[in-house]
Amino acid sequence: MNTYLLASDAAMVELLRSTVQSLSLTVKSSLVREPRKSLLPLVKNLEPGILLVCSSQSQLTEDLKVLESMTWSNPQVSVILISEADSKEDLVLAMRSGVREVVASPPSQDELIAALRRVMTHCQKTQGQGDAYVGHGQILAFISCKGGCGATFLATNMAYLMADQFNRRCAFIDLDLQYGDASYYLSHDENKNNISDLTQQIDRLDAQLLSSCMQSISPRLNLLAAPDEPGVALAITANQLEQVLTLANRMHEFVVLDLDSTIDAVTLKALDMADVVYLVIEGSLPVARNAKRIVKLFRSLGYGDEKLRLVVNKYQSDELLDVPTIEQAVGLKVHRTIPNQVQAVTEAFNLGKPLELLHPQNGVLKALREMTSVLLHAPLPKPRGWIDRLIGKAA
Numbered sequence: 211m212n213t214y215l216l217a218s219d220a221a222m223v224e225l226l227r228s229t230v231q232s233l234s235l236t237v238k239s240s241l242v243r244e245p246r247k248s249l250l251p252l253v254k255n256l257e258p259g260i261l262l263v264c265s266s267q268s269q270l271t272e273d274l275k276v277l278e279s280m281t282w283s284n285p286q287v288s289v290i291l292i293s294e295a296d297s298k299e300d301l302v303l304a305m306r307s308g309v310r311e312v313v314a315s316p317p318s319q320d321e322l323i324a325a326l327r328r329v330m331t332h333c334q335k336t337q338g339q340g341d342a343y344v345g346h347g348q349i350l351a352f353i354s355c356k357g358g359c360g361a362t363f364l365a366t367n368m369a370y371l372m373a374d375q376f377n378r379r380c381a382f383i384d385l386d387l388q389y390g391d392a393s394y395y396l397s398h399d400e401n402k403n404n405i406s407d408l409t410q411q412i413d414r415l416d417a418q419l420l421s422s423c424m425q426s427i428s429p430r431l432n433l434l435a436a437p438d439e440p441g442v443a444l445a446i447t448a449n450q451l452e453q454v455l456t457l458a459n460r461m462h463e464f465v466v467l468d469l470d471s472t473i474d475a476v477t478l479k480a481l482d483m484a485d486v487v488y489l490v491i492e493g494s495l496p497v498a499r500n501a502k503r504i505v506k507l508f509r510s511l512g513y514g515d516e517k518l519r520l521v522v523n524k525y526q527s528d529e530l531l532d533v534p535t536i537e538q539a540v541g542l543k544v545h546r547t548i549p550n551q552v553q554a555v556t557e558a559f560n561l562g563k564p565l566e567l568l569h570p571q572n573g574v575l576k577a578l579r580e581m582t583s584v585l586l587h588a589p590l591p592k593p594r595g596w597i598d599r600l601i602g603k604a605a
């Protein structure tokens with residue numbers, strides 16, 4: 211593992227060098243910081259590794275600002291700060307800036323070794339999140355154009371299909387923060403943690419923390435539930451959500467969001483970050499009118515029509531409003547219709563199971579599979595026997 215040493219004087223460089231080498235770490239660069247010189251140019255473009263940096267009391271505030279933006283843009287660099295700062299406030303500030311460890315100055319070799327070992331264990335754990343996807347996934351958002359159109363049902367069941375049948379690593383995040391019920395569509399297990407457990411300790415956010423707050427629904431599907439108290443949801447900010455989504459996106463090929471239909475700052479952030487937005491409606495004029503308003507708003511926000519996909523749920527062919535009439539009323543092409551299947555859908559919800567596990571041949575699933583195959587540019591999965599479905603074997 212690489213290390214970068216920014217020391218206060220030559221003796222400190224030597225101490226740091228001999229310490230990291232005693233742990234078989236590579237010294238990628240080492241230098242003595244000039245007093246009052248900004249840290250910024252020294253921490254640019256670092257490769258993944260550990261940065262050990264000395265900061266004097268007078269430079270601490272400035273240095274922490276630089277470290278905050280560095281750890282945010284380059285989270286694969288872990289920072290050990292060596293500083294005279296020992297007040298609780300300074301330590302909290304340092305941790306908030308993304309610093310992993312603070313060692314009191316002047317440090318002893320034992321203290322440095324202990325801090326380095328903790329950081330190395332942390333790095334190994336986050337790298338060893340095994341199948342952790344380190345790339346840039348796609349974010350899919352589902353929003354109901356009027357309450358009850360079926361956005362949550364479609365989002366949860368499509369995420370399940372993507373993971374289980376199309377073999378994609380997915381995260382489902384319930385962003386209906388006040389009254390989210392997505393977890394009930396996938397499981398009846400109690401959620402121990404939810405998104406507010408993450409946002410309340412956002413300064414510690416990393417792959418390990420995110421994984422520990424998610425519930426594993428199936429081998430490739432993790433769920434981050436909505437808070438269980440509506441009041442807690444109010445404290446979640448757009449900025450916090452951005453951090454959670456950015457990380458989830460690095461760890462999963464697809465991040466599926468169930469949004470609240472009230473468009474506030476948090477929902478807007480999610481919409482901005484989404485690659486595709488599924489607008490879920492039912493075939494009725496009041497819903498179509500609402501959808502028209504939402505489409506107008508989205509266009510005014512600069513979202514192109516290629517980002518928006520209009521889905522007509524609970525559709526019946528004898529519907530008074532046919533597809534051309536709906537398209538005209540909303541001002542957007544219909545991407546997909548999904549049939550009305552009250553009995554099967556209600557049974558799945560009551561049992562807290564994805565429809566795939568109960569009625570894999572149901573017309574709703576056929577439509578959702580086709581929608582997923584279009585999204586992924588992937589062929590439809592081959593039908594599976596019931597044993598394969600039960601053990602979650604991908605097609």
Ligand SMILES: Nc1ncnc2c1ncn2[C@@H]1O[C@H](COP(=O)(O)OP(=O)(O)OP(=O)(O)O)[C@@H](O)[C@H]1O
Pocket residue numbers: 354356357358359360361362363364386471490523524525548549550551552553555556559574
């Ligand atoms: N294709 C379908 N056929 C029959 N019933 C459906 C279908 N899709 C969803 N439903 C039912 O519609 C109801 C509302 O679904 P859901 O909770 O997914 O809607 P929503 O748009 O997320 O609502 P909310 O605005 O309250 O979050 C549920 O009872 C669900 O079982």
Ligand SMILES: [Mg+2]
Pocket residue numbers: 361362363386391468
């Ligand atoms: Mg919902």
